[in-house]
Amino acid sequence: MRTLIVLIAIGFSIIIGRLFTLQVVQHEQYAQFARDNQLERERIQGPRGLVRDRTGRIVVDNALTFQIVMQWRTRDEVQRAVRELSPWIPIDTTRAMARFEAWQKRYGRVAFPLFPDADKFVISFVRENWEQFPHLRVESRLRRRYPDLGIAAHVLGYVGEVSQTDIENSEGVFVAGDFLGKAGLERQYESRLRGTPGQRAMEVTASGTALGEVSELSTAPIPGRDLILAMDYDMQEYLDSLLAEHDNPAAAVVLDVETGGIIAAASRPPYDPNEFAAGVSAGHLNSMLMDRTKPLFNRIGQARYPPASTFKIPVALAILENRIVDPARILAYCDGTHRFGNRIFRCWKEEGHGGMNLMSAIVNSCDVYFYKIGEMTDVDVLAASATAFGFDRKTGIDLPTEVAGNVPTRRYYDKRFGKGRWTQGLMLNNVIGQGEYLGTVLHVARVAAAVANGGWLVQPHFVDRVAGEPPIERTREKVPGLEGNTLTFLRRSMLNVVEDPSGTAAWTRLSWLKVAGKTGTAQNSHGDHHSWYMAYAPADDPKIALAIMVENAGHGGEVSAPIARDFLAEYFRPSRLNPPPPTARVGSGATPADSTRNANPQGGMP
């Protein structure tokens, strides 16, 4: 008992002693602080990491912008300031107040950015008249800058202002007006890209004169880490421009067949991520959300289509692996139609292809041959082949949102239609990639890549590495059976699609570059057919594979295949691959934005 009381007494004495020191001995010093000087602190944004392409060229950077913020206590104060400013500076009073109310609702009593993007005139006006407008402050900040024309928009994503919930959940990491990645790579790699803020603590007199920095309370901001993409920005631009020639919604992906690194990828129509970085207006955001072509929808990883005739490659693998028919056998004489029970299934070519074996059926994309296969093939045998090509799962791409494809199995149909309530007729649609099979451009591009690289299913990815971090491990799995004679056969078929005069993509043949491809036409109950094309090149030493989907663009070869041809022609153009001596390319790696990395992100004049 006594010991406890003694211990408690000691504790109380320590507290009282400490309070005595603070409040009586050192009182003058602290009172001085409280009366004359205040500590003001300014948060210094940690610059966000840059995004560079494979050559080191800057794709996304930070631009230095200035804003005028206002310290306020009441709404009237803001209104008065706006009214007093309006004769000197063009400012829409009603709109400014509307923005203020939104800001207040969102963040509460936090300094309000009166001019979020102030030009030189406004800045100099505020600085010169600071005595008249003591509540206004010029602040610098870094704004994310993306390529123009929405190039790679869906890949890069965008940043947006943090919400009140983000702030509350971040335990002080975020403050009002901060930005964080909301989509694409910006969101996926948010934790690496984000800089760590610092602060500058200043001792300031009551009249507002800065006395000096309190270094013990100041810390320097730390920039975020840079992302180095597998992307080749020149080719990315070119892919976007090729797709832009058509107004149709489209998705395309080009990847390195060995690593899975994505050289270019696009989702059309695009949007402008710069609008988000600047703070997109509610009206414009709404119009984008209501747009029928869904510009914000990322068709690269989220849009599933029937793989259509590109799926004939996985089907062919199933045929060869399970010895369903002898590939050399003329299985069908195509007259344009095929009768199954009392239903008529049509080949895309009305007049028919004549006698077809597996190779010519792939080259001509003959549906009748495959209908026959459909009659003979078990649901789960085909499903196993599609699963081997990864259609049943996500590809593991480094985007925050990706969907898996769909692979219908016996269980799937039993669940959907009931046991015994479905027939082999479903398989006639499945073997031509229509039925219930679904995949994204990533799934289809991986099929081409797997045939190209000797049977490996690669993990597609945009980010090659994060600067200053060990390389990111990517997975690679073997497609069972995709080797030896089977592989050779599939490669030759795909090559003949382009090289054989009867091939569905023969008219996109290049004399100097051997391309292996496969066209596809996805039937669309809502409108014109979707146009598929997948390919890899060069056929004898594959480097890159691609998949292109143009919505409502009619038959497979018609729109997608020439886009692929133009892209490949540019990619493998000898003068591009072996550029003239570097003196001719001065500055190609650096844009003027290079300097903003070191730009002083501080500001805060009175």
Add this chain to the structure above:
Amino acid sequence: MRLTRDVDWVIAICCGILTLVGLSIVFSVSHSIGEEHAEWLRGTYFSRQLLWLGMGMFVMLVAFLIPFRVYETLAFAAYAVCLILLIVVLALPARGETQRWFVIGPLAIQPSEFTKVAVILAWARVLASHRSNPNRPRTLIPILIMFLVPFALVLRQPDLGTAMVFVGILLPVLYWRGFRGLHILFLLSPLVSSVLIIYGENVTHNPWPFGIFIVLILIVAYLRRQFLVESISLVVANVGIGLFLPVFWGHLKPYQQRRVTNFLDPDSDKLGAGWQVIQSKIAIGSGGFGGKGYLEGTQKALDYLPAKHTDFIFSVLGEELGFVGALAILFLFGVLIVRTLMVAQKTKSEFAATACVGIAAYFAFQIFVNIGMTAGIAPVAGIPLPFISYGGSSMLVSFFLIGLLLNFSARWSEY
């Protein structure tokens, strides 16, 4: 009626005055925040505090009226319920980086606060059973398990401050029941070792304090060599910590390491805790001997202290009421604690006495850490000041404990 005759009115009066002071400081804090928002803030903080106070009074009355034998019977059940709540709160989606709260409508409830009470009652029940002896494993091991489970769960939230409160209650309670000094050292020294190692490695970059501590431990072990097993365990435990803690530390994620170093050394967290402590010291120091006067505080309005109505409320009190006011508050707390220990001596029930010591330790620990934190001599621990800080869970718990104390004092002659 005997209940009112014997009840300890001094405790009730101290608690009443402290509560009134707390309410007025909460009002003062609300008062300072911008004219336009004052209404809104008063509408939330002050009136919510009144609501909590009403509930607190009710809880106190209930705690007082029910014979304490009932609490003794229910102690384990209450303890189990609290553990379940702690587990559930961990399983809920995080609110920010920590998972401490249940949100029911406008009220947020912190199960770790209630666990403090449950732990006191449960330990008291174990230790009060006759034949219990904390120096014997059959008593000590259950007690330690009952300590470690909630300790680990609260650490997991993570809430280092509240986890420390369990230690702060456990040791005095064990000591009260005759736990030997060497054993206390055995329990306490690994904690001290850990702090010295982490502090030495990450803050001062000086390994000597830990070295000196180990030497002291060796000396104690040598002097107490007649208790051979205990002495050897003591040395092994501390040397073991010295060997393995750095390895374990290396496996923590940087943000976890930062959380611990920020706790031990608020100055290292310049954007957060360090800044708060500086502001708090300026507020308290500028209050001076007599204070600036009620509602006259200036610092509370300037830089926005995020927790000035909760954990940092003492800075506002120190500024407005000065050293005199702070002394008065400490005096009231002192009287409360001493009277609590007097109840412990007077009561004939071993359960009540042990619980009283636990309650005294609870109040003392919270007061030291909270005021020490605002004065810059204790870690920034997220521990509220009983009766003064805004906050429902703390209010309910404090009033429940006061109800229990009054209950023990009024029924001192019961077993």
